[in-house]
Each structure stands twice: as C-alpha cells, then as structure tokens.
Amino acid sequence: MFELNSLKVAFADLDEAVVRNIISDFIRNDPSEYEAKKAVEACQQGMADIGRRYDQGEYFLGDLINAGDLLAASIALLKPVLGSGRSGEAGTIILGTVSGDIHDIGKNVFKELAEAGGFQVWDLGIDQPPGKFIKVVNERIESDLTDNKKPLIVGMSGVLTLTLEAMKNTVESLEEAGLRKQVKVIAGGTPLTAKACRWIGADAFTSSAAEGLKICREWVSCRS
Template sequence: MLDKIFNLIVELEEDEAIGLAKKYIEEGGNPQKLLEACGNAMGEIGQRFEKGEYFLSELILAGDIFKSIMEFTLPKLKQGEVTKVGKMVLGTVHEDVHNIGKDIFKVFAEASGFEVIDIGIDTPPEKFVEAVKEHKPDIVGMSCLITAGVSSMKKTVDALREAGLRDKVKIIIGGGRVDEGVKEFAGADAWADDAAKGVRLCKELLGLEG
C-alpha cells in the first residue's frame, strides 16, 4: 500500500493519495513509515522539478497533499509523553524554497523529544547565526533539495564559524542533494537522506542512544 501511496503522490493524484493514506492509518499502518513514503515521494518530485518536468504549481500541490496527510498522521506519531532530549534550530538554506523535507524531519524530531525552532525556507546564513545566538541550540539542522543549496550550506557553516558559534553546536544537513561529499564540503558533522535516520544521528551527536 505504501508503494501505491508513493506513486499517487508523485503523480499528484491528490484525492486518491490522501484517501489511501487515511485508509492505511485507519487500518493500523505505521505512521512513521507513511511519512517516510511521503518524504521519498517529495524527493522524487524535487528531482522532476530540477529536470524541468514539474513546475512551481506542481510543487505547491505536492505540498498541499503532504500537509493533508500530516494532519491525520502526526497525532498518531505523537501519541504518548515525549522526553525532551535537546534543542534544534532548523531551516531550509538560502536559494532553496522547499519545505517538505524540512517539515517531515521536524515532525520526527519533535516526536523524538527535540524542541525545534523552525526558521523557515530560503534562509540566509545571517538568519541562522541570529537564531543560534538567540536560542542557544544543541544542534543546527539545514535542509536543501536542489543543487544550489549545497554552496549555501557551506556559507552558513562558515558564517557560524566566523561568529564564533561553530564549536558550540553540532550541525546536521539533509535533503535530496546531500551525501558524504557534501557533508565534508560544507563542514557539517553529519548528513542524512531520510528523517528517521536524521533523528537517530542527532541523538548520536549529543551522546544519546540513537
């Protein structure tokens, strides 16, 4: 069923995708796996956007589908008391307006006990610096779904270093264009290509059990 939901989202079949996702949850499906399927679908949509196969209108529709699915999936994921484990500043870097991957990761992080300060999309380095100064997080999370965001990640890490803040936080990067090479290039501490892995790595960075 998850494969079918993935395909329906990628093909932007809004009513069918939401309806099948709702049925999956109502029948006792795993909310985390559903959100992972949504994240994978959004990654595919992002690639189609970069290739010129999809346009901004398709991205907006995909975002609406995801938000609708989140409305009934998030409460299932958050059931039960959550022990606070740390604080995180999270944003999509400059020149990237994608919020889907960031939002999925935020859901997983909050469900795992992180207090998340979301500073939005197309976020310039100085805004990350201001947020770190104000909130004093344990971790900074940066997201990008397009290639242009890679250099923005490096500029943001450099800005934190220049502000004397780099050694005070751990930095994790994520998104469709991120890998070990990008982590090294940007100067981050960890990278992840899915939300569940990202949260586990965040806990490991803080010396907690992943």
C-alpha cells in the first residue's frame, strides 16, 4: 500500500533517493489520476514543512532551491499519470510571476500540473510587468490556436505581500486594454486571501497548485 505520509516525510527530509524510489514504486502499481494528485499533495505538504524548517533556521536558502528542484522532478515523474490530454486540448493559460517578485517554485509546479492536464501554458517567467501579460493575451486572442469556446486564463503568481499591488495593477491593465471580459484571472501565492482577491480583481485565488488546476478545469468545463 502506498503511504502518502512516507512520501511527505522523505520529501521534508530532502531525501531525494527515497522520494524517487517511493514515486517509482507507486507508478509501477498503475495508480489512478486521483491517486497521483494525492502524491503531488504529499510532496507539497513536505515542501510546506521545509518552509517551516527554513523559518526555524534548520534549513537554508540552498535547501529551498534543492527542494524546488526536487518538487519539479517529482511532478515530472508523476506527469504521465496526472493527465492524458494533449497540449492545448483543455485550454490556454498565460502564466507569470508578477513584477517585483522573482520566485518561481509555485509557478513552475502549477505549470507542470496544468500541462499534464492538457492545458497549453505560456510561461512568461518571473518579475513580469502588466504590459507583458497584455501583449501575450492579445497575441493569444488573435492567434488561430485560441479556442473561442473556452476562456483564456491568466495566472498570476507571487509570494511577497508587496506583489498584491502588482497583481492589482495587472488586472487593471487588462481592464484598460479592453481585455478583462475576455479572460479569467487566477492569482496564486501564500499572501492571497479572499479579501485580497476581491481587492486585486481576480476571479479566483489559491495557494495550492492542485486546487488551481481544478479551478481552471471548472472554468473550461463551464464553457465547453
């Protein structure tokens, strides 16, 4: 029986060999997509433990970087089980870390999950100003690759409190450019709350990559 807690503990201990062995054994047992998502959640819980240990001085910056690499590698292993949709089949997501923030772990995890779920993801990178989001949204709307029956999704990521204003500026820029009604906006990151989401003007918020993917799928299914 696959033990999610064992995966969580191994991940929190940054034991890469054990994490890879657990996931490899898990995949050999032909798991369902639901079970694979639970495995991702276990890794994310381990990541949260690493964050707490960092705050307590047990881990250092290099450990956080290694944890991000391990999370990306774990999801890459699980990716074949997480979804079978072809790229772009589910919809299109324009994703980026907003201006003033260079963190990308959460963004990259969400990207992996979304691509596994059949979304085409345009990753803008880190520290992206509103203008970059506007430019790519316009390009996708004008492109033949855009399916007008499905909402174009804009994903904004940020882990610093100061980036909430950058997110608000991005949404306001979409409004000023006449694009806001043509997209659904999801904001992701630890500073997000329901109140902050309303202030930013986003349609939804989350601090979980798996939950973010679920929200995007619901948006797409409502328009399919």
